[in-house]
Amino acid sequence: MSIANNLLKYKNEIEALNIKLVAVSKNHSADAVMEAYNAGQRVFGENLVQEMVDKQVNLPADIEWHLIGHLQSNKVKYIAPFVKLIESVDSLKLLKEINKQAEKHQRIIDCLLQINIADEETKFGLDFDEAIELLRSEEFSTLKNIRIIGLMGIATNNASEKQTKAEFNELKVLFDGLKLSFFRDKDYFKEISMGMSSDYKIAVEEGSTMVRIGSSIFGKRIIKHWKLQQNEN
Numbered sequence: 001m002s003i004a005n006n007l008l009k010y011k012n013e014i015e016a017l018n019i020k021l022v023a024v025s026k027n028h029s030a031d032a033v034m035e036a037y038n039a040g041q042r043v044f045g046e047n048l049v050q051e052m053v054d055k056q057v058n059l060p061a062d063i064e065w066h067l068i069g070h071l072q073s074n075k076v077k078y079i080a081p082f083v084k085l086i087e088s089v090d091s092l093k094l095l096k097e098i099n100k101q102a103e104k105h106q107r108i109i110d111c112l113l114q115i116n117i118a119d120e121e122t123k124f125g126l127d128f129d130e131a132i133e134l135l136r137s138e139e140f141s142t143l144k145n146i147r148i149i150g151l152m153g154i155a156t157n158n159a160s161e162k163q164t165k166a167e168f169n170e171l172k173v174l175f176d177g178l179k180l181s182f183f184r185d186k187d188y189f190k191e192i193s194m195g196m197s198s199d200y201k202i203a204v205e206e207g208s209t210m211v212r213i214g215s216s217i218f219g220k221r222i223i224k225h226w227k228l229q230q231n232e233n
Helices: 003-015 030-038 049-056 073-079 092-104 128-136 161-182 200-205 226-232
Strands: 020-024 043-046 064-067 085-089 109-115 146-153 191-193 210-213
Touching: 003 020, 003 030, 043 049, 049 064, 049 073, 073 092, 085 092, 085 146, 092 109, 092 146, 109 128, 128 161, 146 161, 161 191, 161 200, 191 210, 200 210
Parallel strands: 020 043, 020 210, 043 064, 064 085, 085 109, 109 146, 146 191
Antiparallel strands: none
16 A cells, blocks of 8 residues: 555544544655655654754655654754654753753744653653652743643553553553643643554553554655665665
8 A cells, every 4th residue: 555545544543533643754755754745644753853854854844843752962953943842852951952942943842751651671751750850840940942742652562452551541640640730721731642553542542642653654664774765766
């Protein structure tokens, strides 16, 4: 099936539930993104800063770019002019740098706190106590050019349905608690980004408002860097 057909299968299903579909285009060409764009997709997720920057300048301006991979503080400046949502904020240090760069561009950048819900040491993210401590901190209260609009989490790879369900449920419970404690009167705190190709249906059942789907739309990721292949064509 084509990228457009793959996309529409998910887009029709997911958006009918009032859930946002993030098409994860990492390691795929700008042409592949354009095929999805021409089929009506506007929200794309990238893991790597340089890849996102290279694509952004060559693709339509109304694309909503989400940074979904681990973000180093020294790379924030490259995406600050245009990124719509940084889903992977995992420290106060990073949040402060995002705020600094957003201020330079006279923007407010939306962010999600990435919470480590997986039973894996390799996953990034704040634990529950760290997220609460960050939101309680005096430094956080001074950041005027960022806006925390929700949480993001990634379930354990190849876990049972029962474990995946439990991990997503933990994220929803934390979201509800933070909403009551810190964002009770903030309508913008409403997003829970959880669920990928293999587990998005469980995520939706557990309260996800945003799912990230890549390979099921674009096919298997190319081994070589997307830009190298693009230059060969």
